[in-house]
Amino acid sequence: MTPMLVQHHPHPASAPPATDAPGRARDWAEIQERMLVPLYEAVYEHLEVGTGTRLLGLGCGSGLALLMAAARGAQVTGVDTDHARVDLAKERLLPGSGAHDTPRRGETRLLYGGPAEAADPTRPAYNLVTAFQPIGCTAGDSEGLVPALASGMRLAERGSAVVLAGWGPPERCATSTVLRVAGRLTERLRTRSGWRPATRDDLEDVAARAGLKPDGSGRVACPFGYADVESAVRGLFSTGLFDAAVEASDQATVEKEVTEALHPYLRPDGTVWMPNVFRYLVARTP
Numbered sequence: 001m002t003p004m005l006v007q008h009h010p011h012p013a014s015a016p017p018a019t020d021a022p023g024r025a026r027d028w029a030e031i032q033e034r035m036l037v038p039l040y041e042a043v044y045e046h047l048e049v050g051t052g053t054r055l056l057g058l059g060c061g062s063g064l065a066l067l068m069a070a071a072r073g074a075q076v077t078g079v080d081t082d083h084a085r086v087d088l089a090k091e092r093l094l095p096g097s098g099a100h101d102t103p104r105r106g107e108t109r110l111l112y113g114g115p116a117e118a119a120d121p122t123r124p125a126y127n128l129v130t131a132f133q134p135i136g137c138t139a140g141d142s143e144g145l146v147p148a149l150a151s152g153m154r155l156a157e158r159g160s161a162v163v164l165a166g167w168g169p170p171e172r173c174a175t176s177t178v179l180r181v182a183g184r185l186t187e188r189l190r191t192r193s194g195w196r197p198a199t200r201d202d203l204e205d206v207a208a209r210a211g212l213k214p215d216g217s218g219r220v221a222c223p224f225g226y227a228d229v230e231s232a233v234r235g236l237f238s239t240g241l242f243d244a245a246v247e248a249s250d251q252a253t254v255e256k257e258v259t260e261a262l263h264p265y266l267r268p269d270g271t272v273w274m275p276n277v278f279r280y281l282v283a284r285t286p
Helices: 022-047 066-071 081-095 146-152 176-186 201-210 229-237 241-249 252-266
Strands: 054-058 075-078 108-112 127-136 156-167 215-219 223-224 272-276 277-284
Touching: 022 066, 022 081, 022 127, 022 146, 022 215, 022 223, 022 229, 022 277, 054 066, 054 146, 066 075, 066 081, 066 108, 075 081, 075 241, 081 108, 127 201, 127 215, 146 156, 146 201, 156 201, 156 215, 176 252, 201 215, 201 277, 223 229, 229 252, 229 272, 252 272
Parallel strands: 054 075, 054 127, 075 108, 127 156
Antiparallel strands: 156 277, 215 277, 223 272
């Protein structure tokens, strides 16, 4: 399955700034997150996720991956440090609960914070841990993942599956040419968060540092499709991958350069289409 082009929603031309957490979270949920649906589907099919699955989603975002697992019958728990995205996840998975109500209904829990927040001695241990936020496109983007995995692993059964995701080779990811815009601009500050090409062993390196044993991998086509350039800019900015570039220059400059970088992927009907390949690694807890 490939994601459909996102519908056009009336909105200002400019993407919400990094300080507008609710606006950016909404753009992520309505525009960008669905681009990774083929990745989620491939992983769940590979692992036969279903009624016996007790899933812990690290960095669960606005909950689309959890919703898909729950639709297969899985018991799902998600944690994220972004309040606005967790609130949107509650709207999706716990309708009517309210953003500030106890984040639990039936077998679904959505929590603000890190993996430790998901500990519950009254519940069985998890048997699947996912970290779907792709790594491998900015320097240092895996640094916080190892401790998060180590914390999440302590809540899982021995031999449980742990899934990591990453960008594919730059030559197979059209979006990498747009992400290079952030790299050029962040060079002005010489930050560590500039763009870098994904390498073949990124996911294996993280798994090894976390003490995990690789147990299979796969590649999935995840094209990024947008109704127009405006939606593409908003969706891409919602990822946070351009925040350092905005800091190095300003939002208007970055938006202008991203818009120019999108021109090769603009189709005659005004839509934007960028083929990409993402990779996933399945590892096992010791």
